[in-house]
Amino acid sequence: MPENTAAARRADVRWPARLEYRLHAWRERRARRRGLAPTVAAFPGYGAEDWVRVLGRVLITPPTRPRGGGEYATVRGWRSFVSVPIGFAQVTVRIDGVDHEVVSDRGGVVDTVLPASLSPGWHAITMSVEGGEPVASRVFVVGSEVRFGIVCDVDDTVMVTALPRPLVAAWNSFVVDEHARQPVPGMSVLLERLVRENPGAPVIYLSTGAWNVGPTLLRFLGRHLFPAGALLLTDWGPTHDRWFRSGADHKRSNLDRLAEQFPHVRWLLIGDDGQRDDAIYTGFAGSNAGNVAAVAIRRLSSTEAMLAGGRTTVDDHSASGVPWVTGEDGAALLERLEEAGVLRP
Numbered sequence: 001m002p003e004n005t006a007a008a009r010r011a012d013v014r015w016p017a018r019l020e021y022r023l024h025a026w027r028e029r030r031a032r033r034r035g036l037a038p039t040v041a042a043f044p045g046y047g048a049e050d051w052v053r054v055l056g057r058v059l060i061t062p063p064t065r066p067r068g069g070g071e072y073a074t075v076r077g078w079r080s081f082v083s084v085p086i087g088f089a090q091v092t093v094r095i096d097g098v099d100h101e102v103v104s105d106r107g108g109v110v111d112t113v114l115p116a117s118l119s120p121g122w123h124a125i126t127m128s129v130e131g132g133e134p135v136a137s138r139v140f141v142v143g144s145e146v147r148f149g150i151v152c153d154v155d156d157t158v159m160v161t162a163l164p165r166p167l168v169a170a171w172n173s174f175v176v177d178e179h180a181r182q183p184v185p186g187m188s189v190l191l192e193r194l195v196r197e198n199p200g201a202p203v204i205y206l207s208t209g210a211w212n213v214g215p216t217l218l219r220f221l222g223r224h225l226f227p228a229g230a231l232l233l234t235d236w237g238p239t240h241d242r243w244f245r246s247g248a249d250h251k252r253s254n255l256d257r258l259a260e261q262f263p264h265v266r267w268l269l270i271g272d273d274g275q276r277d278d279a280i281y282t283g284f285a286g287s288n289a290g291n292v293a294a295v296a297i298r299r300l301s302s303t304e305a306m307l308a309g310g311r312t313t314v315d316d317h318s319a320s321g322v323p324w325v326t327g328e329d330g331a332a333l334l335e336r337l338e339e340a341g342v343l344r345p
Helices: 003-033 077-081 166-175 187-197 211-223 247-261 277-287 302-307 330-339
Strands: 039-048 051-060 090-095 098-103 109-115 121-129 135-141 148-152 203-210 230-234 266-272 292-298 324-327
Touching: 003 051, 039 121, 039 211, 039 230, 051 090, 051 121, 051 135, 051 230, 090 109, 098 109, 148 187, 148 247, 187 330, 203 211, 203 247, 211 230, 230 247, 247 266, 247 277, 266 277, 277 292, 292 330, 324 330
Parallel strands: 039 135, 148 203, 148 266, 203 230, 266 292, 292 324
Antiparallel strands: 039 051, 051 109, 090 098, 090 121, 121 135
């Protein structure tokens, strides 16, 4: 490709990113004129005994009218997308009494690694912006003796969403009341069993969903008794070199990052056959076999597969050195993992 043509295409892709940033800046000015101040939507992070990965998003959230009991009468998906992200905001993160100053990215996302000296387990931290009230968050510290961890997809793995079909995805993301979202049967029991049998094991919820739905997702996981874990989401919209962010690249890069950060941990990878989890996990297991304890792929029901626009083919992994199991729900996957020796019968 001629150099001038490549440059023209890069410029063509960059202008939507600049337009998006200008739109957010305009919305921020309007919100501040109304007297609204930014805050931090903090998400659970993870770390080791000498560092932590802190996650959050700086935004201005329009006020929502509560009902009598203090809970919202309804929490529709679109409410998550009307908040105004604040790019390049100065954020104060307090860890074990020590303040750290960090800066959010262009979309208001805080995703940074900070030094710390913490014991294994959950630890409270706070995040604040522009001298506002500190927002409580948590990080899970993985002990040096831990050898097992769990990486779990969200859409159609723990929550029924039929995400790949655009219209259904839009309906689920923007319209449906969060209380109407349904968990995949048996998945919370499976994950709780894994955590109980492997004390100190980290749980990472790795999803291609947008940070906008993070608060909704955390409430969903808590409501349906899923074990607490770090949340790794992504951002929507254009980047400097492409029109839309790649969900597959987001998953691959975070899996590689986990393997690098925790070389002593072998991960159980849980996903479904409605997207590209099988291919992503196959690639990761091929290059990081020592970091994979097993792979569990949930098979969509016929109805879910129809809504999702079909299911991907799960390759034959019988010759793989990594246990590879499939099942239609959490109970079936639990049984297959027992047969494979990943769980005690």
